[in-house]
Amino acid sequence: MSFRFVREFLKSPGTVGAVWPSSPALATTMVRAARVQSADFVLEIGPGNGAFTGPILENLRPEARFLAVEKCPLLAETVSEKFPGARIVVGCATQLTAHLKDQGNPDSIVSGLPWAAFGDSLQDSILKQITSSLAGHGVFASFAYFGPHRLRAGRAFRRKLDAHFREVETTPVVFANLPPAFVYFCTNTIQVDR
Numbered sequence: 001m002s003f004r005f006v007r008e009f010l011k012s013p014g015t016v017g018a019v020w021p022s023s024p025a026l027a028t029t030m031v032r033a034a035r036v037q038s039a040d041f042v043l044e045i046g047p048g049n050g051a052f053t054g055p056i057l058e059n060l061r062p063e064a065r066f067l068a069v070e071k072c073p074l075l076a077e078t079v080s081e082k083f084p085g086a087r088i089v090v091g092c093a094t095q096l097t098a099h100l101k102d103q104g105n106p107d108s109i110v111s112g113l114p115w116a117a118f119g120d121s122l123q124d125s126i127l128k129q130i131t132s133s134l135a136g137h138g139v140f141a142s143f144a145y146f147g148p149h150r151l152r153a154g155r156a157f158r159r160k161l162d163a164h165f166r167e168v169e170t171t172p173v174v175f176a177n178l179p180p181a182f183v184y185f186c187t188n189t190i191q192v193d194r
């Protein structure tokens with residue numbers, strides 16, 4: 001358990017969005033859903049204290065590239081210290097295309113973002129950046145807590161995924177996570193003009 005993670009949650013609950021980091025079981029499900037093992041370039045958004053970062057790096061092919069974009073400077077520092085050599089930048093998911101300038105398009109985007117804590121326009125802005133950045137054959141994967149996904153906000157977010165991707169699939173629920181969660185994995189982007 002990362003003390004820094006909990007402290008950053010208490011300071012900025014609307015940005016960090018979860019008190020506990022994701023479990024190793026959810027990280028394994030995420031890595032599979034995001035097809036990390038066959039990816040050329042993995043982009044992670046919102047690594048937090050690195051719950052997904054470690055398993056991503058362990059499963060990355062030696063020639064594949066990795067970049068993480070984390071909004072909170074302290075958490076970016078934590079994850080850089082844990083995984084020296086991994087490229088972690090402090091930045092916002094609303095600026096993905098700028099962070100990716102001259103680097104090509106990731107074919108796997110892993111999100112740890114707390115979508116439920118975001119307003120409508122922030123969700124739209126980040127999803128637009130994701131669909132503009134993802135390689136044509138790429139996959140976008142993001143977790144959601146099981147239960148809240150059936151509430152109004154959760155259903156609205158699912159509709160947004162359906163509006164941005166032709167295919168939206170879900171993994172089985174991972175009960176070995178607090179709270180239980182599953183992963184959306186989405187392919188075939190639709191460019192939404194807003």
Ligand SMILES: C[S@@+](CC[C@H](N)C(=O)[O-])C[C@H]1O[C@@H](n2cnc3c(N)ncnc32)[C@H](O)[C@@H]1O
Nearest residue numbers: 015018021022046047048051071072092093112
């Ligand atoms: C729920 S935590 C998830 C951390 C980790 N991936 C996990 O699953 O345990 C969400 C993370 O997203 C980061 N974050 C929130 N909004 C962001 C944004 N707009 N751009 C980049 N990172 C953001 C937070 O600072 C936090 O580290």
